[in-house]
Amino acid sequence: METVQYLDDTGKPLREVPFSNEELLRGYRALRRARHFDERALVLQRQGRLGVYPPFRGQEAAQVGVALCLEARKDWLCPSYRETAAAITFGMPLSRLILSWRADPAGWCIPDDVNMIQFYIPIATQMPQAAGLAYAERLKGSDAVAAVFIGDGGTSEGDFHEGLNFASVFDAPLLVVVQNNGWAISVPTQKQMKVQRIALKAQGYGIPGVVVDGNDLVAVWSVAKQAVERARRGEGPTLIEAVTYRVAPHTSSDDPGRYRTEEETARWLGRDPIARMKGYLEHLGLWNQAKEAELTEELEGEFLAAVDEADQAPEPKPWEIVEQVYAEMHPDQQAAWNYLRGEP
Amino acid sequence: METVQYLDDTGKPLREVPFSNEELLRGYRALRRARHFDERALVLQRQGRLGVYPPFRGQEAAQVGVALCLEARKDWLCPSYRETAAAITFGMPLSRLILSWRADPAGWCIPDDVNMIQFYIPIATQMPQAAGLAYAERLKGSDAVAAVFIGDGGTSEGDFHEGLNFASVFDAPLLVVVQNNGWAISVPTQKQMKVQRIALKAQGYGIPGVVVDGNDLVAVWSVAKQAVERARRGEGPTLIEAVTYRVAPHTSSDDPGRYRTEEETARWLGRDPIARMKGYLEHLGLWNQAKEAELTEELEGEFLAAVDEADQAPEPKPWEIVEQVYAEMHPDQQAAWNYLRGEP
Amino acid sequence: MIAERETRVLNNVQAINEALDLALAKDPRVVLFGEDVGTMGGVFRASDGLMQKYGEKRVFDTPLAESGIVGFGIGLAMAGLRPVAEIQFAGFLYPALDQILSHVGRMRHRTRGRFTIPMVIRAPYGGGVKTPEQHADSPEAILAHVPGVKVVIPSSPERAKGLLLAAIEDPDPVFFLEAIKLYRGVKAEVPEGYYTLPIGKARVVREGSAASLLCYGGMVEVCLKAAEVAAREGVELEVVDIETLVPLDTPTILASVQKTGRAVVVYEAMRTGGFGAEVAARIAGEALDYLQAPILRVAGWDAPYPPFSAVENFYRPDAKRVLDAVRRVLTH
Amino acid sequence: MIAERETRVLNNVQAINEALDLALAKDPRVVLFGEDVGTMGGVFRASDGLMQKYGEKRVFDTPLAESGIVGFGIGLAMAGLRPVAEIQFAGFLYPALDQILSHVGRMRHRTRGRFTIPMVIRAPYGGGVKTPEQHADSPEAILAHVPGVKVVIPSSPERAKGLLLAAIEDPDPVFFLEAIKLYRGVKAEVPEGYYTLPIGKARVVREGSAASLLCYGGMVEVCLKAAEVAAREGVELEVVDIETLVPLDTPTILASVQKTGRAVVVYEAMRTGGFGAEVAARIAGEALDYLQAPILRVAGWDAPYPPFSAVENFYRPDAKRVLDAVRRVLTH
Ligand SMILES: Cc1ncc(C[n+]2csc(CCOP(=O)(O)OP(=O)(O)O)c2C)c(N)n1
Ligand SMILES: Cc1ncc(C[n+]2csc(CCOP(=O)(O)OP(=O)(O)O)c2C)c(N)n1
Ligand SMILES: [Mg+2]
Ligand SMILES: [Mg+2]
DSSP, rough: EEEOOOOTTTBBSSSSSOOOHHHHHHHHHHHHHHHHHHHHHHHHOOOOOOOOOOOOTTTTTHHHHHHHHOOTSSSSSESSSSSSHHHHHOOOOHHHHHHHHOOOHHHHHHHHOOOOOOOOTTTTTTHHHHHHHHHHHHHTTOOOOOOEEEEEEGGGSHHHHHHHHHHHHHHHHOOEEEEESSTTTEEEEEHSSSSSGGGGGGGGGGEEEEEEEETOHHHHHHHHHHHHHHHTTTTOOOEEEEOOOSSSSSSTOOOGGGEEEEEHHHHHHHHHHHEEEEEEEHHOOOOOOOHHHHHHHHHHHHHHHHHHHHHTTTTOOOGGGGGSSSSSOOHHHHHHHHHHHTOO | OOOEEOTTTTSBSOOOSSSSSHHHHHHHHHHHHHHHHHOOOOOOOTTSSSSSOOTTTTOOHHHHHHHTTTTTTTTTTEEEEHHHHHHHHHHHHHHHHHHHHHTOOOHHHOTTTBBBBOOOOSTTTTHHHHHHHHHHOOOOTOOOEEEEEEEEEGGSSHHHHHHHHHHHHOOOOOEEEEOSSSTTEEHHHOOOOHHHHGGGGGTTTSSSEEEEEETTTTHHHHHHHHHHHHHHOOOOOEEEEOOOOSOOOOSOOOOOGGGGHHHHHHHHHHHHHHHHHHHHHHHHTOOOOOHHHHHHHHHHHHHHHHHHHHSSOOOOOOOEEEESSSSSHHHHHHHHHHHHTOOO | OOOOEEEEEEEEEHHHHHHHHHHHHHOTTTEEEETTTTTTTOTTTTTTTTHHHTTTTTEEEEOOHHHHHHHHHHHHTTTTOEEEEEOOOOGSSGGGHIIIIIIITHHHHHTTTSSOOOOEEEEEEESSOOOOTOOOOOOOHHHHTTTTTTEEOSSHHHHHHHHHHHHOOSSSOOOEEEEEHHHHOEEEEEEESSSOOOTTEEEEEOOOOSSEEEEEETTHHHHHHHHHHHHHHOOOOEEOOEEETTTHHHHHHHHHHHHSSSSSEEEEESSSSSSHHHHHHHHHHHSSGGGGOOEEEEEEOOOOOOOOGGGGTTOOHHHHHHHHHHHHHHHO | OOOOOOOOEEEHHHHHHHHHHHHHOOOOOEEEETTTOOOTTTTTTTTTTTTHHHTTTTTOOOSSOOHHHHHHHHHHHHHTOOOEEEEOOGSSSSGGHHHHIIIIITHHHHHHTSSSOOOEEEEEEEOOOOOTTTOOOOHHHHHHHHHHHHOOOOOSHHHHHHHHHHHOSSOOOOEEEEEEHHHHTTTEEEOSSSOOOTTTTEEEEESSSSSEEEOTTTHHHHHHHHHHHHHHTTOOOOEEEEEEEEOOHHHHHHHHHHHHHHHEEEEEEEEOHHHHOOOOOOOOHHHHOOOOOOOOEEOOOOOOOSSSSGEEEEEEEEEHHHHEEEEHHHHO
């Protein structure tokens, strides 16, 4: 299968780029915003100010390129736990994301104007749900779409299959984005499946499958754009395999040294999605040192403000753990609530 | 995808047939044995001498053709509930099968020299198990293989996907035989999946997929033979889609009138696997009226003897229901056992 | 019985079919789906005629995949619909348990109320009618151990209709288990039209003073039968139909046991870890001082429900086994 | 403590790793597999170094699919191997529950002994270490309600090693749940070499006369701590480590309660439908006359285990909550 690519590893265009300069700048900015958050989040984590955190370094283009095609008030974003970059671009406030990775209730309650499902821990379970969300929009007569993210490892779960099958049978307006980042914790993609290209799986469901260079924002963005248009036209789901690499540890608690070599990672660092996009903008004369410095400063300001806001969130109360179990509290929760409040 | 076919609907050969006359006669006999059992079983069922029974009429070739390639003492047969024809050919004693469909413990205990898993009710669960059985043989260094059967509806379950993936990743010596008989109770294959050919799913697992005319014994037999040889050579699993049709009701309790037309069924009755094979044997001058009559008589004798044997099975005892829960009885089962025996 | 209403004699399947019909007519957000639910109207005919009446967008067949069915339903619910999913038999809820344990019961809690799952999952359960293997399972204890879900098990056509309509109106996920034995086994007067019955209330279905029989679903008729037999010997047993397992109506259960001083819990699932253990534990935790005898459980044995038809009825509790236990608590 | 043996100080993970090593060395039929079990040696390092030592045919990584892992293991077992599967966290047993409920526990019964599943399924369970959502679940009650399986939950390195070796030798399927809190939280003397401890026996780990604390796994240290505190006030609590949930050692539990007359059951799973309900029900059914106070349960609340780290410790029972319950049964 041919891999869709627009930029080479240095950012030189290989074919005509279907985006305006404004769009390209918007895209680059989205990449940088995500990267900045990721870098600073890891620092917070080391300071003990975040919980377990799954970095996405190297996968920004694969996530941002898709999120740029969606409208937060209308469409649906169904991430795994890896898609903080997609969430940022989709419109999640940074302060909520910080609280979310702090495992704070205030972060887990997603704003009403952002149609994002919470980050999911149980692998692949978002797949049939995303099919249902997408199909519901069809039933309601809207042209909204859903985008669901899953990893190479996630494709092995039964729910990946059941979700794809439901989506295809019901022509659900859904983008299934598989980020093939080479690893499922310590298990390489070759041990995860026998097939070379995950996008080939689309043929088993009678839907289109596309392989795209996941480190090439222009490529991901244009592939996603077409899939979204197709879905809005009511022509059903598309399976997109974004070939990328997890250059960071699986999570802040992982030690990649146990299962992979520095060389492999180094090779992929040379294909960094942000450097490539930056190279392209410079090649177009749209970007320079000064602009970069200015942006960095702005992003740092935004991040610090978000941290301040997050830090102002009220301490979670013990009794919150038995709230929101049902629409109204039953005696069993009420008794627990009273006990946790120290009331008899 | 091209459908492998050797005989036309009248039994005229379309290409050179790779089986000897003895083999062909053996194959026809196996078809007739299965058909005879199925017809007589339905009569027993109506007499209240069997429980719920899932007939396989019209699917004999798809099952027999595979079973003819297996050795009961060495290879493994993993059926769903539909594969009584495969079980008969594989070597299950008819009396056991009668008891099995009588839901009698004596029938559920499979003879030690027949490597068949019990008929399975929970759809698709046999898939990962068959992959494990097949891989275990590889680990043990034997060249035994496993054949697992599943229906078109069964392909929608997560276990179908997980089993195929495990089998392909571990190069398990496995035949995955999907009998696409057009229906999952009342749901037609087109509503079950978007893809036209189930065999296309093989491409998502990096293994060979074959479509075969499931009503053409010669075709199924030769396709299965190649897949078994491939598996024995350690080259891994093959997905075989046998295109056939369930001309009978789903089970003895089903009423197809609620979901399909007589015409469709009539069309498939015209492609009857046994008539086709018979036609071919007659075309070769290997078969005639007299032989047919003789065979029928012999099969009826065999069946009646099997019924007699089954009828001699001891009445199941109430306390058997709490036996064989563990290797040894624990107090909880012992107490139940005593109660059921009327002992204090 | 709902006052001032016309009634009609229906069996359980007919009552459920009527409830589904009324819900589809009343609320355009309601959708019905599952295996063989559409064209065929369900293997038990619970949705008979409804696809024909409301169209394939409201009532539809799905692929054969329970995790897919429940997961798809979760998505429909989060998008604002009112999904009613049918799982063909309760024993086939198992492939969906990940979606159930990981999401159905956690969504409201996890998202602090932003997303909720107002979904009903119906499934026939229980034995007694010589079904094939795994068609007679009773997994209610597993469902009752899932935080955030409700579990309702009706015991009569009138209750089934009103409780199912209440379940569909409920803002939280409700598992609605229907005893296969009662589908056609019971016929009774059912109020006409749309009505709901309260989820979360147990009912004393027969008053008595000698001992309390605590049961639900298919075991209610068994306990009533036992109570009749006992009555002939002058022993008045009280029968409590728990009806809603979660949220459990503990006060009604305790009141009965406090009155009689003796409790026998009856359920057809495997004894160890069955829901009856929870009922017994609540009594032992909150009404111990009233007990004049041990709390006994009459339940399925600690073995799989037998796939062997000829002897399956020795697994499921019957009036005789209930009365053996009653005798023991009375003579204690 | 096993008599006349050298001992070494190990934590739980080390003890489990040693048991797996010894099993692989002793029995060529033993194979180890699961997600990240091979190259990485497991996310908790339980199989650290074993693939390197025994090769990829004995110890291997699988695709990310729990139903596949358990189903594959069933196949290996039926073909004569001794599979030991690791499920990365107990909360990820859920996708495998269909294989577990439909087959793992039914195979011997269904085939009248022709096919058996001598498989061990290991999984870390329970909370207390600020793991992400669903990494702290305690689904033992669901497993204990599966006919035909055994459920073992060790509470110390010595017990873990000997019980795991016994589980691997066992002719029936055994679920082996390992409290995450204890993996590195406890270090103790562990006998060297190969030894097994009996499955199906509960143990009195601290003697006392005032009341019985019935617990298992991660709750044993909590109960021992509570007992210590109580002892300072002159109240001698008895602590029973149930250790094997199925088959349950009812006599040992009853003997303790008959002696103390008071019972508090402690577990960290959600209270309703938890395994502690079964323990309470057995006491209420077989030792009622000895009880001087209600049987109380201290357990997780009827809510999901909180994904909110800052407050998660208010969900899991601690010594204070246990002592509150003890006070209630003593002052009853
Ligand atoms: C059902 C389930 N099983 C196991 C895990 C543990 N786990 C968390 S992440 C992970 C690997 C996922 O790999 P992949 O799908 O490729 O996503 P990536 O981490 O590479 O983004 C595993 C096994 C889980 N969270 N859920
Ligand atoms: C997990 C599970 N879900 C549902 C059922 C109920 N059921 C029994 S057979 C069947 C249809 C199977 O169709 P297919 O796989 O095509 O096999 P066929 O009956 O055509 O041979 C269904 C839904 C079941 N047995 N197991
Ligand atoms: Mg990955
Ligand atoms: Mg079929």
